[in-house]
Amino acid sequence: xxxRKGVIFMKEEKEQIxxxxxxxxxxxxxxxIIVGGYWAFALSMEVIMLxxxxxxxxxxxxxxxxxxxLISVVIxxxxxxxxxxxxxxxxxxxxxxxxxxxGHNKILAMLVSGVPFIICGILFLxxxxxxxxxxx
Numbered sequence: 808x809x810x811r812k813g814v815i816f817m818k819e820e821k822e823q824i825x826x827x828x829x830x831x832x833x834x835x836x837x838x839x840i841i842v843g844g845y846w847a848f849a850l851s852m853e854v855i856m857l858x859x860x861x862x863x864x865x866x867x868x869x870x871x872x873x874x875x876x877l878i879s880v881v882i883x884x885x886x887x888x889x890x891x892x893x894x895x896x897x898x899x900x901x902x903x904x905x906x907x908x909x910g911h912n913k914i915l916a917m918l919v920s921g922v923p924f925i926i927c928g929i930l931f932l933x934x935x936x937x938x939x940x941x942x943x
Contacts (some may be wrong), residue, residue: 831937832887835930839880839894842923846873865908872901876924883927887935894928 850873875897883890902921909916 831930832934835927835934836884838923838930839883839927842927843877843880847877868904869908872897872904876901879924880927883931887931887938891928891931891935894924894931896928898922898924898928 850870876894879890879893879897881890883894898921900921901924902917905916905920906913
């Protein structure tokens with residue numbers, strides 16, 4: 808038994824909380840690497856294949872969102888709370904951008920672009936809350 812701040816915890820319960828937090832952290836990191844890698848690869852292939860990329864407002868916004876999201880993935884690996892929050896906010900912005908820039912399938916564009924980053928951000932925030940609960 809472990810006594811902290813007047814509450815008695817069983818050691819097994821604490822280990823289960825720790826294991827659950829670690830599993831969620833692993834899932835969040837794997838999904839964020841896959842999604843971030845996909846967008847980095849897609850953007851770099853567009854630059855390589857076109858060789859003459861037209862830099863208009865839409866391209867600038869796309870590159871800006873992808874760079875912000877990739878930086879926030881790195882931040883989330885270091886600090887789950889701040890990185891998860893930035894991932895959620897940038898994912899929402901990326902979804903809105905995809906909605907307005909898509910032609911016919913607006914919902915599909917949102918689901919493919921911003922929603923995976925929002926899910927990663929939520930998973931990182933859950934990891935942060937589990938770690939915080941573990942300290943109590």
